[in-house]
Amino acid sequence: MDLIDIGANLTHESFRQDFDDVLDRASAHGVGRMVVTGASREGSVHALEIARASGGRLFSTAGVHPHHAIEYDDATDAFLREIAVQPEVRAIGETGLDYNRNYSPRDVQREVFERQLRIAVDLGKPLFLHQRDAHHDFLAILKRYRDRVPAAVVHCFTDTGEALRDYLDLDCHIGITGWICDERRGAHLRELVKLIPADRLLLETDAPYLLPRTIRPMPKDRRNEPMYLAHIRDEVARDRGESREALTESSTRAAEAFFGL
Structure with a gap:
C-alpha cells in the first residue's frame, strides 16, 4: 500500500524545474498520492491546475493562509466558493491563525x-487548518463550527500535549x-504522537x-519533497512502536476517509 502526503506545497517555485521528477521520486519511495496545499487565491488556482493535470495522483485544497489574510475580500470569498466545488478540491484551507509572525493583523486573521x-x-x-502561537483564539473559533463540518485536520502539528x-x-x-525529526524543537512530539488514534493520524511533508x-x-x-514522507513514516512508526506496514496502512486509510479519495 502506498502512502498519501496530505500536505505538499508543490506550487512552490523550487519545484518548477523538476516537477515530474519529484513525482517520480515520490512514487519510487512509496508515495502514491499527494494533496497540494492552496494557501492564497493564486496558489489555490495553481494547486487545482496541477491536480487536474496529474491523472488522479494529485488533489488540492483551496484557501487563504493567515499570512495572506490581509488580502482577503468579498471577491476572494466568492472565488474560493466557486473553485472549492471542483472535484479535485478536497478541503478548505490552508486557513487558521498565526500569531508567530503576524504578517496580517490578528483581528483580520480571526x-x-x-x-x-x-x-x-x-x-x-473538510478543513485543512494552520495554527501557530494562537491556540486559545484558534480553539475558541473552531469550537463554534466543528460540529458543522465533516472533518478537520490540524496540519503540521507542533504544539503541546494540552x-x-x-x-x-x-x-x-x-x-x-x-518536525518530529528536529531534536531542537520537535523532540516532544515523539511522545505525543503515541496519543493520536490511528484513524486520526495523517502524515505530510509540508514540502x-x-x-x-x-x-x-x-x-x-x-x-524537502514528497519522497521523504517514507522517512517520516519510519520515524513515527518507531516512536509509536508500530511496524512501517501498519502505519502505512492506517495513515493511508485515514487520509482516504478524510479526503474522500
Whole structure:
C-alpha cells in the first residue's frame, strides 16, 4: 500500500524545474498520492491546475493562509466558493491563525478564518487548518463550527500535549511532519504522537519546507519533497512502536476517509 502526503506545497517555485521528477521520486519511495496545499487565491488556482493535470495522483485544497489574510475580500470569498466545488478540491484551507509572525493583523486573521470556516460549512468540505502561537483564539473559533463540518485536520502539528488533547476532544485529525525529526524543537512530539488514534493520524511533508533533520545524507539544496514522507513514516512508526506496514496502512486509510479519495 502506498502512502498519501496530505500536505505538499508543490506550487512552490523550487519545484518548477523538476516537477515530474519529484513525482517520480515520490512514487519510487512509496508515495502514491499527494494533496497540494492552496494557501492564497493564486496558489489555490495553481494547486487545482496541477491536480487536474496529474491523472488522479494529485488533489488540492483551496484557501487563504493567515499570512495572506490581509488580502482577503468579498471577491476572494466568492472565488474560493466557486473553485472549492471542483472535484479535485478536497478541503478548505490552508486557513487558521498565526500569531508567530503576524504578517496580517490578528483581528483580520480571526475574521478571515471565520469566513473560510463558513465556506466549509456551506459546502460540506473538510478543513485543512494552520495554527501557530494562537491556540486559545484558534480553539475558541473552531469550537463554534466543528460540529458543522465533516472533518478537520490540524496540519503540521507542533504544539503541546494540552493542545493535542484539545484537538482530539474535538475529533480533529492531526498532521505530523518532519518536525518530529528536529531534536531542537520537535523532540516532544515523539511522545505525543503515541496519543493520536490511528484513524486520526495523517502524515505530510509540508514540502519544500521542514526537511527532516535525520535524513542521511542530507540533500545539498535542503529542499524537502514528497519522497521523504517514507522517512517520516519510519520515524513515527518507531516512536509509536508500530511496524512501517501498519502505519502505512492506517495513515493511508485515514487520509482516504478524510479526503474522500
